Amino acid sequence: MDTNDDSPKTNLLGLSKDELSAFFVQMGEKAFRATQVMKWIYQFGVIDFYQMTNLSKKLQQKLDEVACIVPPKVKFKEFSEDGTRKWVFEVAGGSLVETVLIPAEDNKQFGRKTLCVSSQVGCALDCSFCSTGKQGFERDLTASEIIGQLWVANQSYMQGVPPTERQNHVTNVVMMGMGEPLLNYEPVVASMSLMLDDHAFGLSKRRVTLSTSGVVPKMYDLAKDIDVALAISLHAPNDELRNELVPINKKYPLSELIKAAKAYIYDENPRHKKHVTIEYVMLNGVNDSDTHAYELVALLKDLPSKINLIPFNPFPHAPYGRSSNNRIHAFSNILNQAGFVCTVRQTRGDDIDAACGQLVGQVADRTRRAKKWQESILKRQNA
Ligand code: SAH
Numbered sequence: 001m002d003t004n005d006d007s008p009k010t011n012l013l014g015l016s017k018d019e020l021s022a023f024f025v026q027m028g029e030k031a032f033r034a035t036q037v038m039k040w041i042y043q044f045g046v047i048d049f050y051q052m053t054n055l056s057k058k059l060q061q062k063l064d065e066v067a068c069i070v071p072p073k074v075k076f077k078e079f080s081e082d083g084t085r086k087w088v089f090e091v092a093g094g095s096l097v098e099t100v101l102i103p104a105e106d107n108k109q110f111g112r113k114t115l116c117v118s119s120q121v122g123c124a125l126d127c128s129f130c131s132t133g134k135q136g137f138e139r140d141l142t143a144s145e146i147i148g149q150l151w152v153a154n155q156s157y158m159q160g161v162p163p164t165e166r167q168n169h170v171t172n173v174v175m176m177g178m179g180e181p182l183l184n185y186e187p188v189v190a191s192m193s194l195m196l197d198d199h200a201f202g203l204s205k206r207r208v209t210l211s212t213s214g215v216v217p218k219m220y221d222l223a224k225d226i227d228v229a230l231a232i233s234l235h236a237p238n239d240e241l242r243n244e245l246v247p248i249n250k251k252y253p254l255s256e257l258i259k260a261a262k263a264y265i266y267d268e269n270p271r272h273k274k275h276v277t278i279e280y281v282m283l284n285g286v287n288d289s290d291t292h293a294y295e296l297v298a299l300l301k302d303l304p305s306k307i308n309l310i311p312f313n314p315f316p317h318a319p320y321g322r323s324s325n326n327r328i329h330a331f332s333n334i335l336n337q338a339g340f341v342c343t344v345r346q347t348r349g350d351d352i353d354a355a356c357g358q359l360v361g362q363v364a365d366r367t368r369r370a371k372k373w374q375e376s377i378l379k380r381q382n383a
């Protein structure tokens with residue numbers, strides 16, 4: 001269980017229903033208190049026990065003595081004109097992580113608000129086009145730090161609304177912020193369970209998506225443990241190129257990744273989603289030719305998938321450029337003609353540096369890898 005940094009109190013934010021029930025039983029209370037408190041925390045955004053009006057005064061007081069509900073500390077927030085919202089959190093130990101909320105942009109998706117949630121501080125996997133990867137890995141986030149990002153985002157729409165009239169505003173969550181979620185497995189699964197739990201956020205399982213660069217063994221675990229939508233960061237249609245762009249491919253090559261993706265769809269648990277989403281970042285002159293598109297068609301021919309092309313988001317000293325709109329169009333035409341549903345991700349929130357892959361923004365680079373990366377750039381510039 002998480003405890004608050006400064007006190008021995010148990011932080012109830014991020015505890016599963018079972019953990020919270022056990023907590024109440026161990027206090028000599030009835031287990032059903034867990035679902036009452038979960039509703040207060042996650043549906044009404046209330047973290048002061050004295051405002052939980054269906055608990056007795058005595059229980060409120062007892063809870064206040066031994067427990068707390070502490071969301072991650074907002075260090076900085078910025079709300080963009082297009083409706084995008086970004087938060088930088090300072091989590092225990094002083095590390096910074098980012099969360100971005102992206103609203104729907106057209107009437108078809110009216111009301112949709114997608115929150116891009118981080119799972120780690122930095123990332124160990126070092127994909128060559130990713131600014132989080134360049135930062136290196138600092139630490140895993142706890143379940144309360146992960147679910148806390150969603151709690152804070154919802155809270156930003158609740159100001160001035162009486163507690164019991166409040167409702168959640170975030171409709172979709174994508175685990176596509178900083179970090180590789182499958183390398184922080186238990187806290188990520190625990191957090192996603194709270195996202196789906198009707199006593200907590202109650203999101204539909206089709207609207208919670210985990211994105212992975214391909215940690216194959218954990219994909220099999222995920223299939224057993226929870227039913228959420230799966231996105232795979234593919235980015236290259238052959239092993240040679242993928243080894244370069246997504247180095248974890250050297251450990252788990254494409255044949256194994258595609259096999260695990262098929263197992264995720266076809267395993268014995270009936271799945272809501274009968275396809276995976278394939279993410280493919282469009283890097284000018286690197287992975288965006290017609291030949292690459294035909295290779296991709298061949299690779300994915302037996303995998304029910306929707307393809308999402310992501311125009312590359314540049315960051316300082318990035319060794320790549322974004323493919324032109326014409327190139328992206330030609331690439332997606334080949335995929336469409338082969339029968340794939342292929343969409344191009346809109347780049348949103350540029351004005352607050354919140355577009356996908358830019359999550360690091362001005363977050364301090366404090367790791368050795370970041371230093372090495374900056375040194376190598378200086379060397380290249382001086383050569
Ligand atoms: N680690 C996970 C989830 C976080 S990254 C993963 O790799 O899937 C979320 C998505 O953003 C991934 O598809 C990633 O490849 C993509 N991404 C990273 N850097 C990017 C950049 N500079 N431009 C565009 N997309 C990027």
Ligand code: SF4
Pocket residue numbers: 123124125126127130131132133134177178179180213233
């Ligand atoms: Fe990590 Fe994903 Fe970035 Fe790769 S793309 S370095 S896995 S966050």
